[in-house]
Amino acid sequence: MPQPPKQLDASASPREWFGAELRHWRKNVAGLSLQQLAAKAHVSREVIRRIEVGDYNCRLETAIALDRALNTGGFLERGWGHAFGDNKSHRDDNFRAAAPSPGAVTPLRGRMLATQAPTAQGSNEPVDRRSFLAVPGLAALAATPGASRLLSPAQPTQLPAEIRPHDIQELIEAATFLSRLDHQYGGDGIVKQTASTAMMWAEDLLHISCPPALRQGLFAAVAHLGIVVGASNFDALAHQDARQTFRFAAACAEEAKEWHLRAKTYSLLARQAIWTNEPDDGLTFAELGLARADRLTATERAMLHAARARAFARMGEVQQTLSAVGEADDAFAHARPDEDPPWMAYYDEAQHNGDTAHALYDLALHGHDPTRAARRLSAAVKGHGDRYARSRVLSRTKLASLVMATGDPNHAADIGHQALSEAGHLHSRRAAADIRELGRLAGKHPTNGNATSLRERVTATVPV
Template sequence: MPQPEKQLNPGESPGAWFGSELRHRRKLDGLSARQLGRLVQVSDDVILAIEKGKYPSCQQPLAAQLDEVLDTGGVFARAWPMVFGDADKKRRDADKPAAPPEERSVQVTQGRILGGDAPPPLTGSPAPVDRRQFLQASSLAAFVPIDLVQLVSPSTPAQQPDTIRPLDIDQVLGVASSISRWDNSYGGGGMVRDVSSRAMQWAAGLLYADCPDVLRPDLFAAVSRLGIVVGASAFDAYAHDDARRTWKFAAECAEEAGDWHLRAKTYSFLARQAVWVGEPDEGLTHAEKGLVRSDRLTPTERAMLHTARARAFARMRNVRDTLAAVGQADEAFADRNAAEDPQWMAYYDDAQHAGDTAHALFDLAVFAGQDPGKAGERFWAAVQGHDPAFARSRAISRTKLASLMMATGDPRQAAVIGHDALDEVGRLTSRRAVDDLRQLGRFAGAHAKLSDAIDLRERIAATVRA
């Protein structure tokens, strides 16, 4: 007589969540542990050990294979660093021969606006803004073959100015505003990605030019602002390394400029990205860094950062701290005075706040058994409140609302909302929006006998392939 299957507790540990998620997705696809093992070239014992949280260190390539076979949209690869990263590092470190002591540079942990009159970095430490390294190491370069670049590029490259003028700073800010509008309307892929990458390299090059002291803060602030929107574009296109590098560069520029508002925005984005790629603990750290000297931030900016904390706690399945962080975000947002905010924070309005906090509550509702009503109300408010200039945010909120209802409510109504979301996502170049569609498709797969859910899943599959 077969042994009853062990009940899993996904809230016990990150490994337990990973295993529970693997079993859930395996069964959704109707696969036995042996069948799945054959598809990813491991034994069924390995699959069962991972599901039970007993496997010491699932290798990163295996996590990627599981994503591909089960069509998860990268869930296991994103979760891998949090679940198995430390064990894998210890294993690799144990295999290395002991290295002799060596001279190490001292990393400066405080920027200029935090360090005040801190002494300069010790010899061998990186400069406060390592612009040359950024330009050389960044892959924010052309993304088309070099022969085509030569064909369409101007015969005389654009010249960097020898001395910075107010006009140069205005140009950087103007380009940043344009890229932000395009990114919100169309997503970060395609031409938006290419234009933003080239603009970032050109703007970073301005930091080599002579600059009057009176213009230095404005120059660094403008380059930081551009870095924020270019990083956001890269994030949406899943160029995660580029996004992370660009935001850190933007944070350094913000500190050089002494601009607390730009600094807070960069750490908010770093936090959101870390949560998205399955590193909520790092995301929480970034959000907390952004809240340093929160008295210098506007209520809107504090709400933005508390929302990032909520999303990190929610990804950890920490119900109490998630709800507390959402409450702090709501309290800060209630004191919002748009006239106090920087112009580029105008996007964070009622609809944005509703959608961002709903994402945290979504994770609690779907994965931690909490009331889905609160998340649903906020997603609906976001869908109703976003104007056409924020098509991506509206499409993502609509997709998540459909997923919430498909997982916890009426699947027929969820299908109707899902089709509306598909109408919007089909006009975007957003990898994030596509991943949310894949999640909706998986939730629809749980209603295998419902024609509405079947039709939606087929349309999602066709849209994702296209």
């Protein structure tokens, strides 16, 4: 006979409070069984059960997935730091645990994958700010530590009294300009500083009066800029800033009902998670991006399937990697650039070859045939023009590393020297990290003079 659910004392501990809240949202608001919630959130039934009984250290990404499945407006993410955060980077000292909310949350009509955010009892948040933060997703972001704004301005700026069409156009042009600089020179240095200033301005615009007819365009423009700024932070390996900015961009894209921007944001979140060796999270983000894939262009689907392939490869799932590469290729074969939004222009044949090659590269380093990865990396190097200099350096460095690990170290050294010569003008910590990896692989050939020469140049160019 089934055991009755454990009765939790929400005041006994932050963990039991969190479990009680999750059970309330699941049963009383959403009316879901454990199995139904597990299917919606892509979280195992046992994990959810253990969270509810206060017997599991819930991960932040799991809390976010449960928020989305239950349409809480980010309540669990806001409470995660109170219940499980173990340091100041995770804990929200201003969060106050409240008793479970008595009523259901009413979805906002037409809103994309989001609902109105509930307000915890005991909140000391000013009423005017709470009104702004009723925007779903933005509320969850703003309740995280240090998120009342992403950055603090050096000096006050003069904002318009009301949003005008040319304010939105300025945001679009700023995003386009910064994206070009990022691709050509890398995201660190002056690009990162300029992007951060532009993001502060964009955040401030969301706090002022906006005519209803312009509201959707404003949120879409801020989402676009947030994607560019997040990508710059990612390239500078400022991972916390990148994640926060990507989530902000995703919230704005959903508020604008902009599926294309949303897909791009989740693609970047996936790539960052894979880069930081969190491939399971990367796969989740990629698959979230593919939600309602029928609304995406073939190019966008190829981009997201390539991210899935990279996640599977990092997890060592050979057949699933190859299958995802095949799905990416099939989607890209149907790509029509005239159907793509302007910010997808970068994802051409060279980019597709480079992205899928990264997945095949991981397989090759674990003993699988390196031929396909080498062929795609070579095509990417040839296809990337000067406008995408950073991508060319990344692909050339990966090609040199692949050959150094699986082939002729002399040939690898020649390719590596070319990559180093090109990398000199970049401000990209990602590229520097890949070059260090090349130096490490060259160090495995201590008796080869060309490999040794390359390793010494790597050390001189990008010291540890």
